[in-house]
Amino acid sequence: MANSVKGMEWVGRTSVHHTLKEQHLSRPCALCVVQSVQALPSVFTLPSCHGDVIKLKHHTMEAETQGNITGLKKPTPAEAIGNRGGVGGEMEKKHYNNYHQNWKAHTPSELLWEKANQQGVEVLSEEFARIMDKEDPLREFRKRFSYPKNGNLDDTDPELCDAEQESIYMCGNSLGLKPHSADQRVKEVIDSWGNKAVGTHFSPPLPAGLCDRYGRELLGKVVGADPSTVVLMNGLTVNLHLLLLSFYQPTPQRYKILIEGHSFPSDRYAMVSQVELRGYKPEEALLEVHPREGEHTIRTEDVLSVLRKEGDSIAVVCLGGVQYYTGQKFDMGTITKAAREAGCMVGWDLAHAVGNVPLHLDDWGVDFACWCTYKYLNSGPGGISGAYVNKRHEGRDTPHLKGWWSNCEDTRFDMKKTCDVAPGVDGFRISNTPPLLVCLVLASLEIFDEAGMDRLVAKQFLLTGYLELLIKAYFGSDQVKSPSAKIITPEDTNQRGCQLSLMFSFPLQKVHRELSKRGVQCDIRKPNVMRIAPAPLYNSFLDVHRFTTILSQVFELCKTEAA
Numbered sequence: 322m323a324n325s326v327k328g329m330e331w332v333g334r335t336s337v338h339h340t341l342k343e344q345h346l347s348r349p350c351a352l353c354v355v356q357s358v359q360a361l362p363s364v365f366t367l368p369s370c371h372g373d374v375i376k377l378k379h380h381t382m383e384a385e386t387q388g389n390i391t392g393l394k395k396p397t398p399a400e401a402i403g404n405r406g407g408v409g410g411e412m413e414k415k416h417y418n419n420y421h422q423n424w425k426a427h428t429p430s431e432l433l434w435e436k437a438n439q440q441g442v443e444v445l446s447e448e449f450a451r452i453m454d455k456e457d458p459l460r461e462f463r464k465r466f467s468y469p470k471n472g473n474l475d476d477t478d479p480e481l482c483d484a485e486q487e488s489i490y491m492c493g494n495s496l497g498l499k500p501h502s503a504d505q506r507v508k509e510v511i512d513s514w515g516n517k518a519v520g521t522h523f524s525p526p527l528p529a530g531l532c533d534r535y536g537r538e539l540l541g542k543v544v545g546a547d548p549s550t551v552v553l554m555n556g557l558t559v560n561l562h563l564l565l566l567s568f569y570q571p572t573p574q575r576y577k578i579l580i581e582g583h584s585f586p587s588d589r590y591a592m593v594s595q596v597e598l599r600g601y602k603p604e605e606a607l608l609e610v611h612p613r614e615g616e617h618t619i620r621t622e623d624v625l626s627v628l629r630k631e632g633d634s635i636a637v638v639c640l641g642g643v644q645y646y647t648g649q650k651f652d653m654g655t656i657t658k659a660a661r662e663a664g665c666m667v668g669w670d671l672a673h674a675v676g677n678v679p680l681h682l683d684d685w686g687v688d689f690a691c692w693c694t695y696k697y698l699n700s701g702p703g704g705i706s707g708a709y710v711n712k713r714h715e716g717r718d719t720p721h722l723k724g725w726w727s728n729c730e731d732t733r734f735d736m737k738k739t740c741d742v743a744p745g746v747d748g749f750r751i752s753n754t755p756p757l758l759v760c761l762v763l764a765s766l767e768i769f770d771e772a773g774m775d776r777l778v779a780k781q782f783l784l785t786g787y788l789e790l791l792i793k794a795y796f797g798s799d800q801v802k803s804p805s806a807k808i809i810t811p812e813d814t815n816q817r818g819c820q821l822s823l824m825f826s827f828p829l830q831k832v833h834r835e836l837s838k839r840g841v842q843c844d845i846r847k848p849n850v851m852r853i854a855p856a857p858l859y860n861s862f863l864d865v866h867r868f869t870t871i872l873s874q875v876f877e878l879c880k881t882e883a884a
């Protein structure tokens with residue numbers, strides 16, 4: 322067992338391992354010790370007192386379970402999930418802060434079973450869902466959103482559900498819910514316009530002409546990036562185009578773009594048009610990576626293998642951080658590293674990743690990224706999108722489209738003939754930024770920040786795990802009685818976020834229609850998938866339980882009709 326990190330001693334720096342006693346530890350915890358150390362190599366591994374090797378990145382403190390180490394104690398599921406010391410208490414906060422060490426040492430279902438045992442209730446029972454909700458430190462956040470009722474929805478059947486009851490919203494992967502604070506934010510912008518007319522451009526609370534200054538700190542936090550490297554502008558696909566215009570610089574030797582075989586159509590169309598604009602045929606310039614025969618998700622090793630074999634002909638690697646169809650989260654750090662080593666530019670479409678999974682764009686060394694904010698970030702339909710350009714590209718002198726908002730803010734109104742292009746991502750802006758859209762992102766980011774990504778991810782781990790547990794228990798393929806629902810999203814929790822994608826033994830459209838009639842909001846994607854995405858900010862364990870109960874009713878109906 323190493324007592325030192327490569328290049329630095331940690332023995333003797335044990336004064337900060339404050340959590341030791343509470344976590345039944347028998348030796349100093351490397352993670353706790355390292356928290357006090359300033360200068361560290363960028364990536365290194367250490368033993369942790371929680372029974373795992375932890376891989377740390379400088380300052381991010383991200384720990385990844387790597388397996389057990391002899392002699393160190395892995396917490397039992399009971400230790401991992403129990404002893405929270407009361408909802409909202411200090412212990413509970415620590416509990417969530419330490420979720421990587423504790424929670425990720427087990428599968429969600431191990432933890433859920435253990436919790437149910439502790440409470441003396443059936444893990445499949447509604448009572449258990451209610452207990453989980455009672456203990457959920459994020460439970461109050463639901464009240465901050467407009468949660469739709471059955472009676473408000475177009476597709477519900479009043480005979481089949483109570484109009485006054487809240488619907489079961491499983492669609493945060495498509496469109497997040499409206500925060501109540503959004504109304505006030507929009508009103509402020511409208512009122513400022515009404516009251517001050519052109520004066521609104523430079524008047525608080527949200528000066529229209531400077532509104533792209535706002536929210537950068539919080540947005541940077543959500544994607545793991547310096548605030549100066551992120552910006553709100555345009556729509557997602559527009560941003561993808563603007564970034565590719567600059568980062569896709571094909572040469573006769575290196576001209577391909579690597580994408581997922583099943584990439585989101587808008588991304589594909591954008592890349593097709595980009596290669597065509599440069600005079601290439603999509604068949605020769607778009608390189609696709611696919612799942613293996615009989616599999617649904619793409620193996621990291623297969624992406625790496627393409628990079629090894631074809632890396633020197635690839636100009637840009639551009640994948641979805643979380644795949645929209647399967648819900649698979651890519652190993653963005655590993656792929657980015659390998660692609661950059663192969664000399665490629667690396668961009669991520671984070672539409673389904675932002676606000677869903679932890680992101681570390683700066684640490685991973687990503688070149689560029691873009692995302693919409695209307696899914697897990699709850700900024701409203703058609704909300705303004707985000708873009709990221711790594712700081713190392715600040716001095717980059719490649720042609721890109723310009724407008725007056727590409728100009729440095731301090732000389733913008735000098736009205737010169739030539740554009741004094743702002744460094745980095747700011748230079749990619751073209752038009753002035755719409756405050757009506759920015760204020761909505763601000764409303765949501767503030768809630769996000771209060772909830773905290775760590776706590777959201779910790780809840781997500783259990784909430785989606787609970788959905789998985791119920792689906793497997795009721796509709797798993799070993800339930801030979803059929804009908805069945807098959808989850809195609811990876812079981813490995815490091816490879817997914819909120820969403821599970823399901824395939825059914827019954828016609829998808831029929832199942833979807835019947836669910837909608839009963840107040841379930843979820844979506845289907847052709848050819849074959851239903852996406853269910855409980856969002857930890859506003860979904861409850863009871864929502865998940867109600868969803869599976871209604872799904873069984875629908876299955877029963879389909880079975881009867883098929884007979």
Ligand SMILES: Cc1ncc(COP(=O)(O)O)c(C=O)c1O
Pocket residue numbers: 556557558559585587588641645670672673693706
């Ligand atoms: C992965 C992905 N890419 C692109 C888009 C299209 O986004 P927009 O219409 O904002 O350009 C979406 C949907 O929002 C998406 O999920």
Ligand SMILES: Nc1ccccc1C(=O)C[C@H](N)C(=O)O
Pocket residue numbers: 494495645672703
């Ligand atoms: N903006 C929309 C407008 C209408 C219908 C769907 C959308 C979506 O955002 C779909 C989402 N991007 C998806 O992952 O399928």
